[in-house]
Amino acid sequence: MNKFRLGIALSLFCGVIFNCAALEANADSNDGVQHVNEKDLLPPGFSSWDELNMRQNVLNRAASTIERVSKGEEGFSGIEILPARNTLSLYWHGKLPSAVREEVINKNPLPVHISVVSADYSRGQIQQAISEIEKMLPLKREPLVTRIAPMEDGSGVRVWTEAPVGKLAETEYLKEFKVPVFLSHGDRLENTASPASRDTDISPYWGGARYYGNGSCSTGFAAVDHNTKYPVMLTAAHCVEVGAKVMVGDSYPLKLNPDGTLNWHQVGKAYVKSPTHDSAAIDMPSSPSIYRGSVGSSARGLVAGQVKAYKGSYVCAGGASSGENCGLLVSATGATAIDKEGKPYEYNLSIAASAPGGLAVAGGDSGGPVFYPLARSTSVKAAGIISGGLRSVSCSGVESPAPPQDCYNELAFVPLQDVLDVTLTDLSIAP
Structure with missing residues (x-):
């Protein structure tokens, strides 16, 4: 039927x-x-969504390989792809291990430009800060925060608020963490x-x-x-x-x-x-x-x-x-x-x-x-x-x-x- x-x-x-x-x-x-x-949403440089999707699928294959070989490595911070430039950015805290560099860059068979970018913090350090913020919010009874996420480039933690950013910026406890906290306005889910x-x-x-x-x-x-x-x-x-x-x-x-x-x-x-x-x-x-x-x-x-x-x-x-x-x-x-x-x-x-x-x-x-x-x-x-x-x-x-x-x-x-x-x-x- x-x-x-x-x-x-x-x-x-x-x-x-x-x-x-x-x-x-x-x-x-x-x-x-x-x-x-x-x-109207099609990024510049592409004539169709099919063309973008073909490029994006190759970038995602490269990103999946990077995540696999980076598993267990302390310095990994994040990955970002940019289809318009056929670029993948790997954010890494500290020195990139030779085994990861060999697999990700030297042996990379895909037609993708991979850029290794120095990150201020590892994903592990950022996730630790997020856990501390999550534990503190109920104690502070803070009604302004709507969501939290790691910055993909390893620069810190992104915190969204439904109130004016300036008001939350005055909250002293957000300055107490070991990684920077970046504030943005954002509605509740x-x-x-x-x-x-x-x-x-x-x-x-x-x-x-x-x-x-x-x-x-x-x-x-x-x-x-x-x-x-x-x-x-x-x-x-x-x-x-x-x-x-x-x-x-x-x-x-x-x-x-x-x-x-x-x-x-x-x-x-x-x-x-x-x-x-x-x-x-x-x-x-x-x-x-x-x-x-x-x-x-x-x-x-x-x-x-x-x-x-x-x-x-x-x-x-x-x-x-x-x-x-x-x-x-x-x-x-x-x-x-x-x-x-x-x-x-x-x-x-x-x-x-x-x-x-x-x-x-x-x-x-x-x-x-x-x-x-x-x-x-x-x-x-x-x-x-x-x-x-x-x-x-x-x-x-x-x-x-x-x-x-x-x-x-x-x-x-x-x-x-x-x-x-x-x-x-x-x-x-x-x-």
Whole structure:
């Protein structure tokens, strides 16, 4: 049977599914922001995204090799890629070991310029400082800090605040750490589960489709459980409860049956979740495929493998509410999300952004796939799972009979390897 997405313009059920007045108020507050055409996001020097993706895939192969040979070395600080210049920067504290230099530079078979840059601090030193900050924030009851991340160049720690930077700069305890702390303004992470939305899917299920758990979310990538070898679906932890039913709608939007129940059906149950890495697995039939294109598209992308998204790389995100959004530039990795009580609650997040005013993710996209599209192909490589959004923008550019109400310019996602590790699963690869 051919798979499809179904969208029908029907009125939503206020009171049954969500509070419509609250959503309308939120939508009105975002008016006036213009979305950016994906073609306008293409960096200078490239004629197409295919050309950029080919260059980026080579850079990522080089970066993966560097991480492998640097494992266990104390001086490693970070990696940043710059596709426009075909350059990879390896930040290293102290002298680069001869074994690493030999493998990374002298034996490098790839057509990539690798630059070794001196770093002020190692990743280990920076992570130690981050751990100390995380422990201190709840004691100080600091409500201003929203997230923390290591500086990829090894210069220190980046701390985001939702208050004016000058106010947080006056906080003496941030001056007590052994590495510098750099302050930036940044909103608090908003999970992108939606109280109601659209789309139907059929078995075996693909990533990027609508399902209902704790509200409405998106499926991520198909995987296989380590122990049972059964097919499962990866998604975000905040979308589900362990042991609770996971439903897929029989129509879009959901309707009431004559007996007063909603017209949805159970497709499985969530059986494992890790809130600190916002990762979960659902026991349900799944296929190594994701939906590509806009909200109403039935285009298929085969999952050809996985990849790590380094700072400087470009990714795509695909959720049931906003469809596919590409050209998202990874600006930070290893970030920690901080709640309003100053407590860390999500770790090792990556942050990617569209151009100013552009759409990266929307309410209802949580759990959906983050990926690299392969050049001259509809196949993709899995990079992570959507966790939330930052920096509100208008949803007016989303082509849907019932556009989402909450849209964001920045995307926070969980690296795929973290998702696989905490759920004890293996990614399903298309033959």
